[in-house]
Amino acid sequence: MKQKLIAGNWKMNGSLAANAALLGGIQHGLAQAFNGRKAQVAVCVPAAYLSQVQQITQGSGIELGSQDVSAQEQGAYTGEISCAMLKDFGVRYAIVGHSERRQYHAETDALVAAKAQRALAAGITPIVCVGETLAEREAGKTEEVVKRQLAAVIHANGHCISEIVVAYEPVWAIGTGKTATPEQAQAVHAVLRAQLKAATEHSDRVQILYGGSMNAANAAELLAQADIDGGLIGGAALKSADFLTIIAAAAR
Ligand code: 13P
Numbered sequence: 001m002k003q004k005l006i007a008g009n010w011k012m013n014g015s016l017a018a019n020a021a022l023l024g025g026i027q028h029g030l031a032q033a034f035n036g037r038k039a040q041v042a043v044c045v046p047a048a049y050l051s052q053v054q055q056i057t058q059g060s061g062i063e064l065g066s067q068d069v070s071a072q073e074q075g076a077y078t079g080e081i082s083c084a085m086l087k088d089f090g091v092r093y094a095i096v097g098h099s100e101r102r103q104y105h106a107e108t109d110a111l112v113a114a115k116a117q118r119a120l121a122a123g124i125t126p127i128v129c130v131g132e133t134l135a136e137r138e139a140g141k142t143e144e145v146v147k148r149q150l151a152a153v154i155h156a157n158g159h160c161i162s163e164i165v166v167a168y169e170p171v172w173a174i175g176t177g178k179t180a181t182p183e184q185a186q187a188v189h190a191v192l193r194a195q196l197k198a199a200t201e202h203s204d205r206v207q208i209l210y211g212g213s214m215n216a217a218n219a220a221e222l223l224a225q226a227d228i229d230g231g232l233i234g235g236a237a238l239k240s241a242d243f244l245t246i247i248a249a250a251a252r
Contacts, residue, residue: 004223004250005165005207005230007042007065007127008237009095019049023056025240030061030247039250040230042093043237044127047081050089058090065093068101069124071114083122094119095232097129097149099171109152117156120163127165127209127232128153130192134172142170143191150192154199162202165209166192167232173212175234182221182228185210189227216245223250 014022023043030041044065045053054064070080086094096119097112116126130149132142146168154161168188173180180188189208196203210222211232222228230250236242 002205002207002229003038003040004252005040005042005209006233006243006247006250007044007093007209007230008233008243009044009067009098009211010046010237011067011100011234012046013238014046014049016049016052019045019052020056022238022240023053023062026062026243027057027060029240029244038252039247041247044093044095050086050091054089063092064090065095065127066091067095067098069094069096069115069119069126071111071118073118083118083124086124087122091124093125093127093165095127095129095167097153099129099131099169099174103171109149110156112149113152113156116153116164120157120160125163125165126153127167129167129169129211129232131169131171131174131212137170137172142188146188146192147195150195154195159200161196162200162205165207166196167209167211168192169211169232171212175213177213179213179215179218179222180210182225185222186225186227189225193227214246216242219246220249 042063042065044067066086070082074082096115101107116128119126130146132145136145170180192208196206207229208227209230209232210228214231214233215236
């Protein structure tokens with residue numbers, strides 16, 4: 001059975017001092033517990049801190065991720081960061097299509113698909129975020145929205161789609177303390193799994209993470225669902241004790 005993946009998305013938080021303290025706490029906890037049970041652990045940090053976090057986490061088993069990546073290879077794209085640059089810092093994962101990027105930076109399904117494609121070509125695993133807004137859920141459009149978002153990525157990436165990670169993050173649950181119930185989350189994860197199954201014979205390999213106010217108290221119940229293969233954690237990833245509790249719930 002595949003391991004679960006717990007990825008922290010630090011968003012625009014942190015400082016040299018705070019990052020060192022947070023990672024110190026996480027590494028200390030990881031070294032103490034778990035009795036051989038395992039989960040994959042990653043931290044997706046602000047680009048400015050990739051070098052620092054690479055140095056601190058080297059050899060610790062904590063994988064490094066970015067929160068975005070350019071769809072372009074290189075050149076006159078001020079402010080953008082390329083896959084090759086991320087690779088220089090040992091980056092394994094790149095979040096693409098986070099709802100905050102879609103909302104505040106007008107990222108389209110097509111752009112998100114292009115970013116995923118660029119990452120895959122460079123050997124970086126894209127964590128492709130999909131999720132509906134509250135208005136879309138209330139209008140009964142959840143399935144339609146997440147399928148449209150994932151379809152763009154499937155269309156652009158063909159059989160390589162089995163190499164991505166998907167994160168279902170209902171927009172109404174992000175940073176609100178309002179978590180999807182395990183049943184609500186599982187229902188959408190099952191839809192996404194079926195969509196992947198139609199696209200690749202290796203769909204079981206794809207980890208589908210849940211994100212949106214996942215925390216130390218609700219992680220175990222969410223992670224017990226059949227198609228929830230891990231979590232993409234915002235606020236609770238900034239506290240080592242909470243992050244460790246979520247990792248423990250995912251480890252087996
Ligand atoms: P919160 O866990 O803070 O709700 O954030 C979730 C998220 O957006 C992770 O990418």
